[in-house]
Amino acid sequence: MAQEAQKNNKSSAAPITDPIESKLAKRKAMIDAGFTPYPHAYHRTHMAVDLQETYKDLAEGTETEDRVSVAGRVMAVRNNGMFIDLMDTSARIQVFCHKDSMSEDQLKKLDFLDIGDIIDASGTIRRTPRGELSVRCVEFNILTKSTLPLPDKYHGLTDIEQRYRQRYIDLIMNEDSKKALLMRSKILMFLRNYLNDSGAVEVETPVLQPIMGGASAKPFITHHNSLDHDFYLKVAAELYLKRLLVGGLAEHVYEIGRYFRNEGTSPKHNPEFTMAEGNKLYANYEDMMHLIENMVAATVKHVHGSYEFEFKGKMLNFQTPWKRMSMIDAVKEYTGLDFLSVETPEDAYKMAASKGVKLEPGMNWGQIVEEVFAERVEAKLIQPTHITDYPIDISPLSKIHQENNRLTERFESFCNGWEIANAFTEVNDPDYQYDQFMKQVDQREAGDEEAQMLDADYINALRIGLPPNGGWGLGIDRLCILLTQSDSIKDIICFPTLKPKND
């Protein structure tokens, strides 16, 4: 009957050879034979990985009476449907459809089957003489009819654009994509557990912020209609986290969230990205160095079973304590220039120019030091390293350094030449903070789109009294790139930002 339906369907024209037409015809034939291509009922008693584990010692050619049901996607069909490779979320298992084990009706249903369909299959466990663990199928059902073809079963999907645009196909075809994204989940869970176990409290701060604050960055701007006001998508959570410390919500608050910066993309930049940020009472940047390195090292150990692993041919060792170097010393070491020996921007400019570092006009001393650091040092910091004591000019939220009033108690952690963390002893003097904001406002008015804005309510919160505290931020995406051996941030974001195609 089903075959008649199929014949009728194509009797009017030439044989259907288009893959999509063929699948649609099979779906129709199914319906005509009284089946639904998307039934409600299904059974599944076992995951493939559990069966592979349970029966790993089952000898070749052994039949059992053990009855199981599996379910998943058909990835390959061999020998007229006698051998079906089924893939569930855990693993693959072969389904053996032998005519001696199946009824006529069941065998006929094989005609409706395509690669890509979701099926369940019930039967007994055996290991074939060739060594493949299989379910000797008694009954199977198509649970979801697939009506678009899958990529080449051997080569998978290699077109990088299509892998990102159609991640669902990428995940079906490419085990590595799946592994990387699952690893990301594992990393996030570990970090949350680590922080929660240490007594930190996870909070959520607004994504829609009336004032851009907490970081120097170009924001996305959106509009709320009924409030008739523009909002900035969060570039940082910091100022809100510290408000919570003013309120005494907890000793240590943190957020793992999505941040938005309207800047260029690259293998390590996506317009929306994930950071962990936290603020801890009565901690300073020294404590933050311990927190960052212990947390990251524990994550590395959790994932790789060791503090050391190879990334793109380089061994990275996260064993604590990490190397520390002040920014001034780091610049001195790699360029021979001592920027503490010059006071004015003009002299700093001349010093940087003497080594051929390209600078924008109008930069202040701190910006020049940072530029020299970024251009000459950063890429060389392969092993995890804390670069400490950032210039005051580029650190408006960091408390002034106790030994040098041109510097602050701030550090950033680098690995593989990338910044992965940023932390400091937080400013809690409202007047000092106000002055720092106003310097940012001046820079903003001079055309620096990334300079920060005055957040008057935040100053108000500081006047109520912010206890001494340390703040930290950790770039989750970069950590994931490193831990998954990925080439690009897009590989560890399920749906990376792409320009829509207009065709």
Next chain:
RNA sequence: GACCGCUUAGCUCAGCCGGUAGAGCAACUGACUUUUAAUCAGUAGGUCGAGGGUUCGAAUCCCUCAGCGGUCACCA
């Protein structure tokens, strides 16, 4: 944003000095109750990213546009 590169069948890829489109997988028909990238025989499938130009003739050369990738700039 700038420069360089890529774009050919549903997927993976060939296609030389410009001469009119090829293979494997997937699909279809058939053979084999055998396999594991199953095999064998056959069939069908393409506005060569889009638009324009040069030419007797363009997938191929030139221009514009689009998407993606890489590098740089900005940044985490």
